[in-house]
Amino acid sequence: MNAGIRSSRPLGMLLKQHLRQLPRCFATSATSAEASTDVPTASVNPYRVATSVVLSRPPMLTQELHPFEESFYFYQRRLNQRLALPFTRYFYIKKGTPADMEWKRKQKAAGGYTGFGESAWKDELKVKDNDQKEPDFGYKRLVKTTITGEDENLELNENGELPEGGKSRFEMPLSRITEADKKKDYRSLDRRGDRTLYFLVKSKGNAGPTWKFPVSPIAGRENLKEGAIRTLEQAAGVNMNTWFVGNVPIGHYTNPFGPEYPAPAEGLTAEKVFFMKARIMAGQANLENNLLGLEDFMWLTKEEIEEFAGDQYYKAVQHMLASQ
Amino acid sequence: MNRIASFFTRATARPVVAATPAKQTTTLVRSYAKKVVQQGDPRVRMIRYFLNHPAEHTPRPLKFGTLRALRHWTIHRAWQLFRKQQREAREKELERQYNKMRDAVEALKTVDERLYRIAISKKEVGTFPIELRIPTDTPPRNGWNAGWKRS
Numbered sequence: 221m222n223a224g225i226r227s228s229r230p231l232g233m234l235l236k237q238h239l240r241q242l243p244r245c246f247a248t249s250a251t252s253a254e255a256s257t258d259v260p261t262a263s264v265n266p267y268r269v270a271t272s273v274v275l276s277r278p279p280m281l282t283q284e285l286h287p288f289e290e291s292f293y294f295y296q297r298r299l300n301q302r303l304a305l306p307f308t309r310y311f312y313i314k315k316g317t318p319a320d321m322e323w324k325r326k327q328k329a330a331g332g333y334t335g336f337g338e339s340a341w342k343d344e345l346k347v348k349d350n351d352q353k354e355p356d357f358g359y360k361r362l363v364k365t366t367i368t369g370e371d372e373n374l375e376l377n378e379n380g381e382l383p384e385g386g387k388s389r390f391e392m393p394l395s396r397i398t399e400a401d402k403k404k405d406y407r408s409l410d411r412r413g414d415r416t417l418y419f420l421v422k423s424k425g426n427a428g429p430t431w432k433f434p435v436s437p438i439a440g441r442e443n444l445k446e447g448a449i450r451t452l453e454q455a456a457g458v459n460m461n462t463w464f465v466g467n468v469p470i471g472h473y474t475n476p477f478g479p480e481y482p483a484p485a486e487g488l489t490a491e492k493v494f495f496m497k498a499r500i501m502a503g504q505a506n507l508e509n510n511l512l513g514l515e516d517f518m519w520l521t522k523e524e525i526e527e528f529a530g531d532q533y534y535k536a537v538q539h540m541l542a543s544q
Numbered sequence: 545m546n547r548i549a550s551f552f553t554r555a556t557a558r559p560v561v562a563a564t565p566a567k568q569t570t571t572l573v574r575s576y577a578k579k580v581v582q583q584g585d586p587r588v589r590m591i592r593y594f595l596n597h598p599a600e601h602t603p604r605p606l607k608f609g610t611l612r613a614l615r616h617w618t619i620h621r622a623w624q625l626f627r628k629q630q631r632e633a634r635e636k637e638l639e640r641q642y643n644k645m646r647d648a649v650e651a652l653k654t655v656d657e658r659l660y661r662i663a664i665s666k667k668e669v670g671t672f673p674i675e676l677r678i679p680t681d682t683p684p685r686n687g688w689n690a691g692w693k694r695s
Contacts, residue, residue: 409688472648502692
């Protein structure tokens, strides 16, 4: 019946119809070929499945501004000053009052640029004019120009300074560079607040770049996430408040068995390591009595992982790590 | 105490001043020589004044010379370019992370069907933890809570 219809059509149509049918033919042949090769190998799995924990501390601090961003924001601020309605001072502040004096002092300390009048056009920064950059977020300027009644009540020592442990209303914000940064304490979680830190461990008795994410083979009928939770507890103890993000592995790595890394059983050719993502929110790692034979741990940024883990391992994991 | 008292006396005095009829005086004194008496609540007067007399130079259109305009245009283009570079870098990073995830799941399927099924199921994914904190400009005063213990 089909042949009769086809014969009434031009040759081009025939070809088109035939082509449309082609993929289906290929599909059937491909699946049959796959089935014939895969069925025998599926019974003997040549891979050992292992699970690894990518435990990370998300950034605690906001990102450092790019120099271009910084200057662009300054430019925009000055444009805004030129466009905005000037402050109606005497509406808010009565002349000659302490509030008025404070306002004048603050204006002076802020740099003295006004976006109107004769010199409004001079809105650029001069060379060596670093007044606009305030590493202490304007803290010193604020303290210097603000009147508080409590200054008289402060218990100062003979030098006129606040004694240690004494309380002031204005607390100096802490520096973004912490003690751990200065000491290069890789075990501290206070370091590199603006970056994601990853938890890496070192096994006992191995030479060379052996820093890795904690890893262990799947045991029994557990799934990848359960395996990852168990691995972390065996490696670094239970005193970490962690959150495992989803059930899906974020990357994998094939580690072939060989003379340096002998296969635990006959017929196994390689270990497939699946990485599970986790976040730490509190607590710290403790390697005492760990079951995975680890001797040291570090919290590293992505670039430092490249330095400590070695080229091969870093290439396997680099694209699953965050650059910030 | 004194302050409160003076506040009340002022408050009561004000309506008396406001209520003095102006017409009575006009019959006695010539109007052009009349001293203008400020009437009403001084706060309301202030608001009226500043609404009708905004600060000097109020309508200030931003006028650019040729070179200034050119410079502004250049800065604007540079900013757009910078934003674009940042956006593309971020998108590419996300794409790389997604690709790694997809490859891992594909590999898991060939290695272990059971683990694959559990991994892609949405069961027991868990909820977002409230303990995660957002980034701040300066670090917390007590540093990282390293002494946290599982109870």
